[in-house]
Amino acid sequence: MNWSEPTRILATCGRGCAGALQKELRRLGYVAEAISDTVVGVEGDLRDAMRLNLWLRTANRILFEVAGFAVESPDELYAAVRDLPWEEWLRGDVPFHIHGVAEHSTIRDSRFALLRCKDAIADRFVAATGARPDSTARAEGAAGIALFWQEGVAHIYLDTSGVPLSHRGYRWRPWTAPLRETLAAAILLELNWPKEPAEALVHPMCGSGTLAIEAAWMAQNRAPGLSREAFAFEFLNDAPMSVWEALKEEARGQLVAAPRAWISAGDNAPAAVVCARENAERAGVAGLIRFHTCDFRAMPLPKPPALVVLNPGYGERVGLEENLGPLYENIGTWLKMNCQGMRGAVFTGSIPLGRQVGLRPSRRTTLWNGPIECRLLEYELYAGTRDSRLLRKHAGENPPQTPQ
Template identity: 50%
Template sequence: MPRSTPFRGKNISSVTDISGWTPPSATPRSTTPVSRPYASRMPLPTALRKNSAAAPIPDRKPEAVAYSCTGEAATPPCILDTTGDPLPRRGYRKRPHSAPMQETLAAACILAAGWPKIAEQGGHFIAPMCGSGTLAIEAALMAMNGAPGLLRDNFAFMHIPGYDPAVWDDLIDAAEDAENPDIPGRIIATDHDPAAIEAARDNARVAGVGDFIEFDTCDFTETEIPEGPGIVMLNPEYGERLGEVEELKAVYKGIGDFFKQRCGGKTGFIFTGNSKLAKRVGLRTKSRRIFFNAKIECRLLEYELYAGTRKQK
């Protein structure tokens, strides 16, 4: 795609029927390159033309189709976003609790931590400060090779002419057959808030992984750390939406102490959007990966936690 061709997605909330429409191949009336939507010049349904320049609608109907036809080219490509509801909405988080981590962001962090390979080898996944349980649930889904979209029963592509339900059903069956419920390691999730644990349990049950996660209500420092290799991943507050930075300094220092005193032999991870607070951990990072939580630039910090001293290791 040419670097000079920008695109802008337009969410169309009222379009549910685009029967009879095919992507245009004819050149627009004007061949002068412009940088604005061509939607009004394309042979689209009336409702789609009227809405193509509307402002983005984050919560459009699940069956709605997002249409984009913007560019500097004389004949700009047209794109259909056939997902409907955003992909992060897996369908299991019925009780989000406070400031939940987006499902796809959690999955990306877990993949970056190398969890699938560790899970195959019988390693453990420990999620203190679990909140509504997103990290633990995504880790369990990954460990059992569960397809993340199985809980969704409505995508926008299902409302486009040509959709074959039988083909989709076959894909669902294949995904379910590929699941492996035998997880050799343990997945542990804790939180000091009983309401959070209650929400996490419910969400895990809806996701179909309730039997694979061990929940407990306790301070993160009291989380059980089983013997053997594994990952300890925390997503503490970082002063953007909840809590105050001054109050969180002791929390981050406590995480560092927890890593040093309780998590030897594991790999520790902290997801945070506050680099100043991260320094309070007091440990040297092995790696720092950049992620964005909405518009907030964050880091997934990796810590190699030695059993004993590094010299002994």
């Protein structure tokens, strides 16, 4: 297989993250085309696919296209897939894993189309080599294949990631309703942090510490793929592993071990702070993050410029939306009274609760946390007077917070 031949590469992401992913790809020097709100496409060879697996912070998977064809039935799909030279792409001693989506009037379930593809690959292997490869339902330790079939057109990809790229390897102890690593990175990119070189990051309600850890990795210019144990491209036939080793060595050379970044994370739950600190230690950045066990209003604040990001509970996961209004109002009061000259941001899955902050957002961004449609609300915290009714109503109150 000529792995240096360019083809279309798709980077998939969570809903709403395509803008941040496009920004990443352009910074890496690619011409990036947003195909949907969860897919961005570029052109490149297998080296590029390796590089994207190594560097992208917001992508879920990197898919390397090997074929596209018109098919109108499962039998036609089987025949087209069987004609592909799988013995050139896959190793006989490694199982393969297939996933994807099929939407066609001739089938009711994507699993049937995937089964036909799996049979076609195995039958081709038997005809070409005399041996039948194993298939597996797990992405770990397997070559990856992806099918996307919509009406009359099917595309076949080699999934070069395997296990989703959100699995960085450092978060062994999650906390309540944790942020996925790729979503945390997308939040930071959407907020354009650091907006200027000296901008600090303050993250109350840190939960398992994911956002602070992703920020520390960004400050280090650390390629997130350096922490991974394996990628699916390693199991391809004649994969150029010397190229991969060179890419990793180049990335290590660009890492800034001790950046001049002010990052703090806090939570009012001691167990959450223990969890966040342990995750930061596994990520190699515990020394870059100041941890505090305290209510968000007791968080030590640096001098501006700084970005203050809060991810409070929003009810859908913890079942407490009706009780969270005072918390959001107190967040707004604290931001306005204590964080003047800084930027503030609140990430929430509840539009009504977001309004309870009582500040006018300078920017609203829609992101999805799994199935939950969320808003990232950004505030420029100038000196001034917040909604006087909320200030009078909640002055001095200390409602319990629900950390994320």
